[in-house]
Every structure is written in structure tokens, then in C-alpha cells.
Amino acid sequence: MSQAAHKAPGAAGANRWTALVFISMAQLMVVLDATIVNIALPSAQQDLGISDGNRQWVVTAYALAFGGLLLFGGRIADMWGRKRSFITGLLGFGAASALGGAATDETMMFAARALQGAFGALLAPAALSLLAVMFTDARERARAFGIYGAISGAGGAVGLILGGVLTEYLNWRWTFFVNIPFAVVAAFGALLFVHEPKGESHRSTLDIPGVILSTTGLVSLVYGFTRAESNGWSDSVTVGLFVAAAVLLLAFVVVETRVKAPLLPLRVVTERNRGGVYLSLGLAIIAMFGMFLFLTYYLQVIKGYTPVRTGFAFLPLIGGMITGSAVIGARLMTRLPARLLMGAGYLVAASGMFLLTRLEIGSSYTSLLLPAQLLLGLGIGTAFMPAMSLSTHGVEPRDAGVASAMVNTSQQVGGAVGTALLNTIAASATTSYIKDHVAGAATRSQQQLIQMQGMVHGYANAIWIAVGILVTAAAIGLTFVNVGRQSGGPGVVAGAEGEAQVPIAMH
Template sequence: MSFPKLAALVVLSASALMTILDGSIVTVAMPAIQRDLGFAPAQLSWTVNAYLIAFGGLLLLAGRAGDLIGRRTVFIAGNVVFTGASVLAGLATGPGWLIAARFLQGVGSALATAVVLGILVTVFPEGRERATAIGVFSSTGAAGASIGQVLGGVLTDMLSWHWIFFINVPIGVVTVAAALRVLPRDRGIGMRAGADVLGAVLVTGGLMLGIYTVVGIADHGWASARTLILAAVSVALLAGFVFRQSRARTPLLPLRIFRSRTVVGANLIQMLALSGMFGFQIMVALFMQKVLGYGATATGLAMLPAAVAIGGVSLLLSARLSTRFGPRVVLVTGLVLLAGALALLTRLPVHAGYLTDLLPTMVLIAGGGLVLPALATLGMSAAGAADAGLAGGLFNTTQQIGMALGVAVLSTVAAGRTAAATAAGATALEALTSGYRAAFTVATGLLAAALVVTLVLLGRRGSGSAADAPVAADAGAADAEHAGAALATGVETVAGSATPAADDGEAAHARL
């Protein structure tokens, strides 16, 4: 690998690391933030929700913007916004200030994240080099998550929570400066090729409102008037967007991309799988802190084997196995491992031992290193050269929807079961454990559902084949290229984008 390519890979990985660190660090700092800034319990979750709404709502638009005006431009702009917002967050003196800064961080993350796949394709056009780059980039996610959880506890305990945001500043400044020098210039296809303003307003409004509705379910309930009304408006906006795309001369999201059963299936499976994986991301950390009494730093260290397992599998095995057996076989294998990992947690005792009750799950969770890259390959299989940013934005958007739904479902299940156990006379620790076990059971079911959808919808051909994938306007050889590059999304999804949502789950459980 030449030095310019290596430098570009470092820049892309540094940007991903910055986003991932921010998400995982915030998780352990929330109690300190609440004490310092005077957040009410219901308010605290908005330090996460504001980020999640902006990030999830803007990914599709950001991906298309990269196709139109240039991915390098959008990537640099996203990192500038994220770095500036991190300064504002670190200087926050009140709840409103911090929430606004977190929203801006979400905007910056959406811009930078949505175009990374397209840039990676441009920098690494050859198969062997690309496989190496993909592995390195994917493993950044696992490393960032584990580093963030440990570093968050250390910074908060030794300095203050302000430094969990300030730490992004030097990384961001170096990333932007290096990106200006080493990332390839691209002009994009031009605003005339896809400046669908009305479509952008409809989809961004619909997604933001939809995620806002979902993250509020834990507090307001599934059947509340607020939830039902907001959900109906969100669905109406998204339906209007679909109608608009079928009529627009330059659609923001060409509907041809949905002609591929593989792409549709991959995005559906992703929503189910990521919803279920929150059983690990959120509930295990909460169980260790609230039931076993682990501190923030100890929790991060306890989760480290899982991050290493996911990163190791993604870096060393995933690409080789996909090349030999196909992404469908790899996906099925990974889903079986993940379902088994979470099934073990459905029997957790109140006084669980780390080595006997938790470590086996940390090992089996390595299946995530197979599932996520395979899903990325399938989800990008219909992307032609002009639509790479769009397909990446769509794939990341369904990630956020899955994560938000996972938070809402698992938090509600755990809280409901805990309340029922308390009413039945269980002790506080017994009731909490019962709630977490119920959440693990639902999470296992979601992964089982993802496995069934994989077997039924993707069929035996597996994925991304020429018979199914080439649906974009200029697909052909570019399809295989972008499908392979999509592996880079891998661990970043779980370790990074998923982490902010985990904060929301913790906030939802704070009252228990």
C-alpha cells in the first residue's frame, strides 16, 4: 500500500474513531453531566436524542449531497461541523446549550459518515488493497468503542465530563488538515443531476420526526396519543416522499434501487439485527452497573473482549469468508452466533460471575464481525458509481431506524417487566435482573427473525449476484466494486452509531 493511500486510510479511520469515541464516552459520563448541569431525569436523554435525530434524519440527504457536490467536500464539512460542535458541547453551562451542541454534532456526523464508503472506493480500486483497507477501517469501530468506554470513565473521574468533548478537537483539527492534503478531489455529478429540494424536505422531516417519535416511546408509551399522532405525520411525510420520487425528474432517492430483493432484504435484516444487538450493547452494560455494581471504567474493561472479538473477526476473517462462501452464508453464520450469545443472557442470575455468565457471551458476540460486513455488502450491491453515496446514506439510515426501534422496544420491555416483578414482591436487584432477562429474550427473538428473513427473502443464491444486484443506472462492474467497499461499514455501525442510542436506553432506565 503506497503512502498516499495509507494516509487517506488513516484520515478516514480517524474520522470514524472520533465519532465512535464521542458516542461511547458520553455513555459513562451522563450521571456527571446530570449533576453538573442540573438536567431533569426526562431531559437527560436529550443529550442523546438530539444527536440521534440529526444523525439519522440527515444521512440520506448527506449521502446524496456527496454524490452531487463531491464526497471530499462533504466529508471535510462534516468534520469541521462536528469538531466545532464538540467545542460548544465542552463549554456548555446549561441543558439547552448542550442539547443544541449535540444536535450539531449529529449534523456533522451525518455529513462525514454518509460519504466514507464512496471515498474508500475511490482511494482503493484494487481488490487486495481494498480488502486490507476495509479490515483496518472496520476494526476501528471495535477499538473506538472499547477505548471510548474506558477513556470516558478515566476522563470523567480524573478531570471532568467537559473533556469527553474536548478530546475530539485535536483529532478533528488534524483530520481536516490531513483530509485537505491526502483525499482525492472529486467534483460530484452536479446539483442539476439531483437537486430535489421538495424531496429533501419531505424525507428529512419524515425521518427526524419518526426517530423523535420512537425515542419518546419509553416515556410516553406505544399507544399514547402523542406517539400515534406523530407516527402518523411521519408516515405521511415519508409516503409523500416516495410519491415525489416516483414523479420527480431528478429524484433524491431513485426508486430503482428497491428493485433488488437483495438490497431490500439486507436493509430489513439490518433493522431487525441491530434492534436485537442492543440487547448486548445496552442491557449488558446496564446490568453490570446497576445489578453487579461495576463502575464506569470497570464496565468498559469488561466489554473489551467483545470489542476485540468483533474487530478481530472483521479484520481477519470476514472478507476471506465472504470471498470463499458468499456473504449470505457468512451472514447466516453470524446471526446464529449472535442469537446464541444473547440466548445465554436470558438466564443471567442476580449474582452473575463475569467468567462464567458474561464472558461466553463476549466471545460469541464475535458473530457481529460477520453479520455487519455481510449486510453492508448486500445493502450496497445495487449501487452504481453515481449512486454510491446515496446507497451508503440509505444503508446508514436503516441502521439508525433499527437502533432507535431497539432502544424503544428493549427499554419498554425491561422497564415493564421490572415494574411487574417489583409489584410481585421481588427485591430491587431481582426485579432489575428480571427486566434485563426479558429484554434479552426479545433481543434473541429479533435476531431469530432476522435469520428467518435471511433464509426466506435472500434465497439460496446469496446475494449481490449479477442476477439480482445490477439495478442502478450505471451498475455493471461498479456494483461489485461498491458492494465490496461497503464492508467498511461493519463494526463502525455497532460500536459507533449504535452507542449514542445506548445512552438513551440508560436514561430510560435511570429511574429503575
């Protein structure tokens, strides 16, 4: 009996780390799916006869459902149980992926992408909140969130590599089918190894007005930025969507202050540390999504890389993120205050982004793109690790799911904003450059050269904005986040001045 008692904690610890493998696998599936389909889109468009005007819906349908339903998904996880929500989200995502891979027309494809987004909105917050309740010891928590943060940060680049390989050597449909084994294995592993603390789900009435207002408000906001990218900022529908989003989200805040069981208790976002995390993460994602977009076009259009070669060209970024998160961030999180890690990480990333402002047609991959990606990866990985951990700092157990959903919401909205905002800035700078220089082009080859120079000029202009955004994220992290370093004790963080001890999510 005594031996069993001594073995139990070790077995439970081993189960936690095994569970982390399957939770991370699920997170990787959701994150890489945001980019894996992009490389396959031209082939899918041709096979399914999707018009140029409608092709954006392959990406937009996923983003709208995912971004719009995240808060709802987070609250469902809190009420219904995180493990149950996690497994349901996995199986639903796998089924939706099978539907997308078997699509025979554009309607079937758009429906599959919307379903992927909806189940992803249930799965993602459940995964993050499971980590929050399973890893309460500070050092274990640092390592767990280091791994999770690295996967979250690198998933987009992994999607580019995997999408390129599958599209070039198999078929675009495999960019969907590849999710099925991920989902099945992760769900099976979760059944065996994920053990949510008993009594953690809180059954209460669902805030229906909050669900409707938050979902329609976030959908309007995400779609507004998506439409701005293709139709311009002055388009009447774009402006209408932004106005509607502002009205709906303001009404949502008012409702949340008055209902007994709010969808998003305002205490989750008004606490300065969590608020700083959500805001700085959203800004960092704006910059990162813009960088992914411009580097992908630069490598394929300007440098003539194949999809597979483009994907592998992002490997230094992935390596940097993994090192920054799982090695640097995880080791320093128990030694330094989180604000210093976040601030320094974002500034290192800004220095990498700054190198990319020197981009030219003949820029060398080895001397410019390689060091820029390494700095970006190291910086973002180092900053994301404490940010992910602090996203549930101090929340009550009943709010862990919705606090986790706010991380994903800030990332999703940040991705939509970054793609639209930076792409619009780049397009405007490109048009202006070509207009100023094309008159001097006498031959066709000279005109093509000026067009390419204009594109690179546009990328560099937008990347300057991304540098400023990362510096702003650093300032927010240094200003808002005032908790100290995580101590070695179970589930505590040193206070703002390094003296008092306050609980990290008392689960």
C-alpha cells in the same frame, strides 16, 4: 519515466491504505460519540443544571439531527463531492464538540449536540462512499471494509470505555473535547491522502420536497421511539408522531417516484441485495443497542462496577468484533458467498445473546458474560463486514453517497427502535415481577433483593426478544442476499449461482 510509471500504482495503493486510517478515524469519532456522552451525562446534568425531564435531550438532539439528515447528507456528498463533504463534516463536528465541551447551560448543550448530529449526517455517508470508490479490487475491498466494519461495530463499546475513563479521571467536558484532535488529524490526513476519482460528483437540482419529507418523517420516527421509552407506547404524542412519520415517509416514497432528480432513487433500496443488507443491519443494531443498555445497567447497578470498570468489561466484545470483521470476514469474503457469512454471523451472535438470557444476580463474568460477549462480537463482526461492503453493491457512482447514507439510517433508526422497544419490554417485565413477589418481602433488604431480581428478570425477557431479532436478521441475510463470493478480480462479484460476473459499484 518508466520507473515512475511502475511506482505510481504502488504509491496510489499506499495512499489508499493511508487514507483508510483517516476515514476510519472519522467513523470511530462519530460512532463512539453515540455512547461516550451517556456515561458523562449524570455529571454534565449536575454541572449545567439540566432537569430530569430535559436530560434526555442531550442524547435525543444528536439522534434526531443525525437520523433525520442522513439521506440529505448522502445526497449532498454525491452532488458536492465526497472528499469536500467529508472534510466539512469533520471540521463542523469538531467545532460542535468544542461548543458542547464549553457549554454553560442546557440550551448551549442541546444546540451543540444537534450540530454534532447534523455534521455527522454529512460526514458518515461521505466516509463510507469514499471507501466504495477508492477500493474496487475485491481483495483490497474486503480488507478495507473489514477494518471499517470492525471500527463501526466496536465504536459504541470504545465510547463506553473512553467515556468512563475521561469522566472518572478528568471531567465530563473531555468527552466532547476529545473529538477535536480526532477531527483535526482526520481532516488534515484527508486533505493529503484522500483522492476521490475525478468527475465523480454529479451536480443536479436538489429534491427539496424529498429533503423536507424525509427529514421530518425520520425525525418523527426517531423521536416517536425515543418518547415511547420515557412516556409509553400509548401516549397520545407518541402515537401522533408514529402516524405523522408513516404519512410523511409514504408521501416521500410517492414524491421520489415522480421527481427527475430524487433524493433517494428507489432503485437504491429495491435491489434485493442492498434491501436485505439495510434491513438485516437495522435489525442487528436493534438487538445490539438493547444489549449495550442492559449490560451497562447490570454491571453498574447490580454488580456495582465503576464506569471505567464497566467500559473495560466490554473489551471482549470489541476484540470479538475486530477479529470477526478484520480477520474472519475479510479472509472468507473472497471464498464464500456473502449470504453465508451474514447468516452464519448473525446466528453466532444470536447464540451469544442466548447465553445472556441466563443472566442472574450472581452470574459470573468469566463463565457467562465473557463467552457471551465473544460470541456476540465474532458473529456481528463477521456479518457486518460483507454487509458494509454490499451496501453500495451495484450502485451507480452518482448514488454511492445516498446508498451509504441508507446504511447509517438503518443503524440510527435501529438504535432508536432497539433502545425504546427492548427497554419498554424490560421495564414491563420488571414491574410485573416485583408486583408478584414484593408481598413476601418482610424486610428492607429483601425488598431491595426482589427489586434487583426484577431488574435482571426484565433484562432476560428483553434479551429473549433480541435473540429472535438476530435470528430474523440471519434469515433475511440468507434469503435476500444472493450475490456470490467476491472474486479476486478488480471490483467484481461472483453471480448468484457462482457463474456470471457482475460489477460491484462500477466506479
